[in-house]
Amino acid sequence: MKITAVHAFPVWVGIRNQLLVKIETDEGVFGWGESGLSGREKAVVGAIEHYREFLIGKDAFKIGAIWQEMYRSQYFEGGRVLQAAISAIDIALYDIKGKALGVPVHELLGGKQRDRIPTFATTHAAPGPEMIEQARQLVAAGWTAMRLSPSGHENPQTYEPREHIGESAKWCVKAREELGDAVVLGIDYHHRLSVAEAASFCQKMPSGTLDFLEEPIRDETPEAYESLRTLTDIPFAIGEEFASKWQFLPYIERGIHQFNRIDVCNVGGLTESMKVAGWSEAHYVDMMPHNPLGPICTAATVHFAAAVANFSWLETRASPAETHLGFDNSEFFPVQPRLERAHYPVSDAPGLGVEVNEALVRQQSFKFWEAPHLKRRDGSVTNW
Numbered sequence: 001m002k003i004t005a006v007h008a009f010p011v012w013v014g015i016r017n018q019l020l021v022k023i024e025t026d027e028g029v030f031g032w033g034e035s036g037l038s039g040r041e042k043a044v045v046g047a048i049e050h051y052r053e054f055l056i057g058k059d060a061f062k063i064g065a066i067w068q069e070m071y072r073s074q075y076f077e078g079g080r081v082l083q084a085a086i087s088a089i090d091i092a093l094y095d096i097k098g099k100a101l102g103v104p105v106h107e108l109l110g111g112k113q114r115d116r117i118p119t120f121a122t123t124h125a126a127p128g129p130e131m132i133e134q135a136r137q138l139v140a141a142g143w144t145a146m147r148l149s150p151s152g153h154e155n156p157q158t159y160e161p162r163e164h165i166g167e168s169a170k171w172c173v174k175a176r177e178e179l180g181d182a183v184v185l186g187i188d189y190h191h192r193l194s195v196a197e198a199a200s201f202c203q204k205m206p207s208g209t210l211d212f213l214e215e216p217i218r219d220e221t222p223e224a225y226e227s228l229r230t231l232t233d234i235p236f237a238i239g240e241e242f243a244s245k246w247q248f249l250p251y252i253e254r255g256i257h258q259f260n261r262i263d264v265c266n267v268g269g270l271t272e273s274m275k276v277a278g279w280s281e282a283h284y285v286d287m288m289p290h291n292p293l294g295p296i297c298t299a300a301t302v303h304f305a306a307a308v309a310n311f312s313w314l315e316t317r318a319s320p321a322e323t324h325l326g327f328d329n330s331e332f333f334p335v336q337p338r339l340e341r342a343h344y345p346v347s348d349a350p351g352l353g354v355e356v357n358e359a360l361v362r363q364q365s366f367k368f369w370e371a372p373h374l375k376r377r378d379g380s381v382t383n384w
């Protein structure tokens with residue numbers, strides 16, 4: 001079965017751009033993938049155009065070999081742009097292979113190890129009574145794991161860490177008191193803090209308040225995380241920006257983090273995700289995938305989550321606490337994973353189990369979007 005076409009569709013779907021990739025074959029079987037480098041989709045489209053030049057005519061079943069060729073057959077290997085392109089192509093090839101063999105993608109990954117995929121949800125409200133209310137709403141709707149948003153999250157212009165960490169810590173403690181010990185509680189700091197600021201935040205709470213701390217600091221330097229490790233006992237959830245198994249390497253091997261926030265649409269697709277999962281399994285690190293994109297990302301991640309042993313929760317942004325993100329994309333994706341209370345069922349349809357309205361996708365255009373460019377009060381740049 002030979003690849004005959006590779007199409008990239010960077011399109012605005014409701015609330016964000018999605019970079020969808022369709023691969024066609026000479027036997028009429030086609031597959032869809034998604035790429036996750038949000039905000040820089042046009043760069044990824046360029047990479048996909050380069051790859052298309054040598055993908056046409058290749059055997060679509062040789063997914064592992066195609067991955068190696070895409071990664072290694074260039075002098076300048078790796079990086080987030082190339083890996084986001086490889087991810088979408090790899091996922092689309094799994095979709096093709098599943099459809100061609102009449103099996104769901106999880107069968108290609110070793111078969112399902114769980115019948116449904118538990119998720120964690122995010123409270124969107126800033127720390128305060130509304131946040132506690134949203135957390136209670138999530139518990140009532142079936143969630144046992146959730147992530148809080150820190151104070152200052154809502155301001156799109158200015159972020160001054162020290163103004164917010166005390167307030168965030170206070171409401172984390174309050175949330176733990178109100179929700180009890182059975183609920184898994186974390187917070188996502190979106191790599192906004194320094195090591196010292198992250199330590200101050202953690203030290204303002206009794207041990208056991210939080211079950212995970214997501215991305216307190218940037219991830220370029222594993223040694224910085226090792227330094228923070230000596231200053232707090234909260235498990236770390238990191239890795240959503242990692243663009244290969246090699247970026248996970250120091251974190252896994254040095255025992256720095258406890259939850260892998262792997263993103264199948266950025267790390268290098270299902271091929272690379274399975275390798276990271278196996279490596280993590282040997283170090284008793286659980287997979288806790290990043291999943292903020294569209295239904296193709298969710299479907300690919302559900303198949304991955306079904307097929308690995310070491311799994312905790314899959315991120316979902318479709319909970320009642322984030323109704324501001326709610327928009328009905330059924331017209332674009334008539335068949336897609338749908339939450340059943342706090343779980344995603346595992347599809348047994350051939351391939352990913354997602355149907356795309358290609359005619360509608362082709363009518364959609366791309367919208368330039370920038371992540372907020374946050375400044376400190378002194379005018380210096382800080383992370384969003």
Ligand SMILES: [Mg+2]
Pocket residue numbers: 188190214215240
């Ligand atoms: Mg995150």
